[in-house]
Amino acid sequence: MFANEMAEAACVIGHKRPHECNEEVEEPQKTKKKRKVDEDTCQNQHKRKEKKSRLSAGLFGEDCEIRHEQVYEFLKYAVLGKRHNATQPSWCRIYHQRHLAKVVVIVLQEVSQLYFYKFYLQFKHLRRAFQHRFSLPPTSANFIASVCGEGISMKHQNSMQGSASAYSGHIPKNSDLQKDPIIEKYGEEKHGLTSYILTLEEMRKYDYPLEGSPGCGNYVHTQCESPRTDSSPLFGLDCEMCLTEKGNEVTRVSLVDAEGQCIMDELIKPETQILNYFTRYSGITRKILLPVKTKLPEIQDKLKKLLPCDAVLVGHSLNADLHALQMIHPSVIDTSLLFARHKGRRFKLKFLAKAVLGKEIQSENKVGHDPKEDAEAALELLQYFIDQGPRKVVELNLEMVLSAPNLMESSQQKSALQLQQNGVQKHSSEPPSIPKPCFLDYLNATGQKTLLLSRKELASSGLCQNSLSTSNKQILKRAIQEVPLSSFSVIQFTLRSAHDAPDLVAEVCEKMRIQLADMLTVYAGPFDKDFCLKSLRREFKKCGPIQSLTVLTETHQVQRPVTVMMLDCDMLIKELEMDIENEGVIYVAGVKKTLTDTDLQEKFSHLKDLQALFWPRDLKTGKHRNYCFLKFQTSESAQEALQDINRQGAKGSQLQSRKALTSSHLHRWICHMDYNDGKPIQLVHHILHIKKEQLSTSEQDIRKKLKKLDRSIKKLYRSLENNTLCVVLLPGVNSVYGSFSGLGLMGIKEESRNSAC
Missing domain, CATH: 3.30.70.330 (RRM (RNA recognition motif) domain)
Structure with missing residues (x-):
């Protein structure tokens, strides 16, 4: 019933009457034919609207290896897209990236490109499901970290023994999170809104208008004196100002309720002549204000009538707005202070909206800021803080997200300054080691879940802390359950052959060379x-x-x-x-x-x-x-x-x-x-x-292991949502016994191809 209603509603968009698509009534034969054409047209219109993501064919004939850094940039764009200023990779373009459902990376540890072609017949699913392939350089010391960003941090890790959440348990007392100003002020637990209302001392410290304060003698009080509770109504407030002979005067004010409804949006005529409209920021022009007759006292009266007696005002640097309105209100929450930083610094509202809420505000394409938009963003930021709690906000690692675009440049300048202060030459041949920011920080900043599943072997690299008894079978079972819940997942399976002889790779390589040589040899004659x-x-x-x-x-x-x-x-x-x-x-x-x-x-x-x-x-x-x-x-x-x-x-x-x-x-x-x-x-x-000679015992064991890995990937692949980008990475081998390139296989899951595989 619900599906039929949705289909009818969708069809109404393209037609004047709903029955043109699916109503069954008796009608002449000619009309039925026309209705059939309309139905086909409607279905075709719906199909055209459903865009599917796809990969370019740029990898065809690629004569070079794709570096780990390039894979990182590719995954970053696949997950974030242009909305978060990620760059479209040149070596393989992703069309309609925003339609990707999820991104899943499968790593086959200890497997190289050599194994794929030597045991080609064992990879029945891999070679049929993934159309795009590329070479990788031999594995680095920490392969997953290199393709997911060297700045990957412990907060992105999932323990196989613990909860699926990457943030379970308490923050250790010796953790840097304990020193965060938010944790220091509010602790780790969630609180109601009254815990975040500024105290009288804080309002005085941050220059909020108060009764008896210098310059506030003529200010109007909102008369909202009732006690506040965690159920008190919230209102977002924001103003835009222009420069006048008197200073900054308010020219527009917006008030938004907790449901996001704008209950007030007024233009105000300043008392004195305007010297600078600040159009780039305020959006106000001479033409806009010319017909306006409303004065500030009228706005003050209107605000007093609109605000309930226990109202709590929310805004970003709200003190400036209240001074511009020349009003005093006793209960305020300032999001610029709520999302506290070290040394009293503050995040901009535009950044917080994007990093925390995933919303774009104050767009450069628009002329000036929209106070309704800014007031609503401040309200949503507070609601996020209340719902998620201080701990979750701290774990967003907003400092890292903010500094990521300019981290390299600023860190190099800082390091160079330190070197100069220590008497070291500025033009040193050894550049300072700068940690590479990780796009997982961006995902967590926008509230998206990441999943990293692997075995105990990664514990030394700081990526996972798993039990030694964990098997590929257990990893597969958990991956099938949790990958659908995550925006970005990395699943690592391990070969773990029972015959890991040091010369095994060399043996396989030699047999591969011989087999290739045989395939390249032609016998002709007699002559x-x-x-x-x-x-x-x-x-x-x-x-x-x-x-x-x-x-x-x-x-x-x-x-x-x-x-x-x-x-x-x-x-x-x-x-x-x-x-x-x-x-x-x-x-x-x-x-x-x-x-x-x-x-x-x-x-x-x-x-x-x-x-x-x-x-x-x-x-x-x-x-x-x-x-x-x-x-x-x-x-x-x-x-x-x-x-x-x-x-x-x-x-x-x-x-x-x-x-x-x-x-x-x-x-x-x-x-x-x-x-x-x-x-x-x-x-x-x-x-x-x-x-x-017969195949050695070790080679037979590898063949069985690889066949099981291929089956595991097939099961996981079938459980994925359509339009999911799946990347399978074979890291390769880099050891004293030889270096062998890795291999990457990738594709976007489609319903038709899935049924064929």
């Missing part, structure tokens, strides 16, 4: 005894660069050597063709190296729906290869292009084409593998000397 090796090389060179060419004289029968490692080769090739990363991508060989990038673009410009072109370079010489990859918008367009290129080949063209099999990272692996201290490695030499 006549007088065949020309040079012409043979020239013929095969059309398909791509030839690393080596060896003549086998022992037999005339051409057959690829069969080993245990290559028994799954046909299955692997089929899976590579079906890989989502290779969807709509074709490989083209026989490209002349003399062509320029522009020439190549023009050569394929006639192909339908061509989206991107990747022309790899030799990492050693910097010259283009004689093959390229073409990416199309659809698989159908790619198939048409493949047939078109092969037809040209049949007519004498040097170009040859097939469906792409390799990852965009694979050619880099080949380049690194081809050279060892500058000497070429003979790939055929590896092939002919492979040992026919």
Whole structure:
């Protein structure tokens, strides 16, 4: 019933009468056809309004690693967007970021890019669900901190044994939070509004108008003398002033009640001539004030009538507003003092509204401030303080949020000043170490929940404090429960193979090199005894660069050597063709190296729906290869292009084409593998000397573990809300036994793709 009513209400927006969309009545056949058209039109309009987030195809053919800092900026923009001044990353753009439901990062600790391609068939879900992939440099000492911001603090951590809240328990007495001025004044517990009303001493200290105070002799008293309780009515008050011959005089006043309703918004004619309208801040102009006849005494009388006898006024630096109104009120709450800072400094209302409430006020696009907007913001800030309590306000870490944009610059200046004072040269080669601000602080500032789940191994890094008995299964169970409740989540699974031999990575790497070499080796023949090796090389060179060419004289029968490692080769090739990363991508060989990038673009410009072109370079010489990859918008367009290129080949063209099999990272692996201290490695030499041995126990164990990890990710992925950005990070390995790059996979969950996976 409720769904039908909502559908009807939504359809009414686009039509004059609700029944045009879904009312069932008897009507002529012609009218029914027209109604059907209207229904289709309405549904199409609704579909157009539902924008879905998507990622750009800029990663196709990326010939470089994505640094951890770039991943951090990407996640920051995905979570915060332009509303919080986050910058759109250039290496992979996010379209319609504000429509993202959530952001989830899954980290597979101890897993590298090498493992992904070596045990490719085990990652059934990963390779089918995530279309975008990129290389990562080998892991740093603290991988999660590097991709989520080095300034990540203990207040963002979730204990696996404790509550889901990151803020349970009491603040330790030796904590810096105990020294916060808010905690020092109000303690940790929640209080009613009467606890935050300024005392008589505080009003005198902060220059509030009081009876008997200098200059307040002619001020009007609101006569609100009844005792205040925690149920007393709240009213937000804000004024705008202009500079007159008398000084700053009020020219506009707004009063808002606790429900956010504006009960008073009046323009006031000053007593003396205006010298400066302060239009940029007040929004007042000569034209606006010209017809105004209302004087200040009228406003004072109106305020006295509107305010109940136990009213509490709320404002930001409210003393200035009351002086401008020339009024005395005994019960006030000042949000500039409530959200206290060290050394008596104060936050601006605009900052607090954005950081605490997530609201944009005093926009630069508007002419002047809106006192109704400012009064309402002050009221909401107080209500947030009362509802959440002092502890929650302190844990927002507003100082960090405020200083984040300028933290680096100000800290460097401060450090340079300290160095000068200590007699150290200003131009030191060692720059001061500056902590990097973390976007999790922004999330907490806007009241959004973050979730970090991992195992005990991260305790040393200061990110998690979990039990040693915690398993991947327990992490998965909790993640499925709590990820839907969090705006940003980081879930870490650990490989933890039972056979963590030091040489295991080297063993896997060597087998991977051999398997790649076997896949890159072509056996052709038989040939006549007088065949020309040079012409043979020239013929095969059309398909791509030839690393080596060896003549086998022992037999005339051409057959690829069969080993245990290559028994799954046909299955692997089929899976590579079906890989989502290779969807709509074709490989083209026989490209002349003399062509320029522009020439190549023009050569394929006639192909339908061509989206991107990747022309790899030799990492050693910097010259283009004689093959390229073409990416199309659809698989159908790619198939048409493949047939078109092969037809040209049949007519004498040097170009040859097939469906792409390799990852965009694979050619880099080949380049690194081809050279060892500058000497070429003979790939055929590896092939002919492979040992026919069964998979080691350690490798079998890894295979099982990786298959379980893939299943865990699949379960977690299926539980995610549609339009959720999911990023899977394989940190890589950086140890004395070798450095191996990591891998990133990401995608935005869609309903259709989820059902296919």
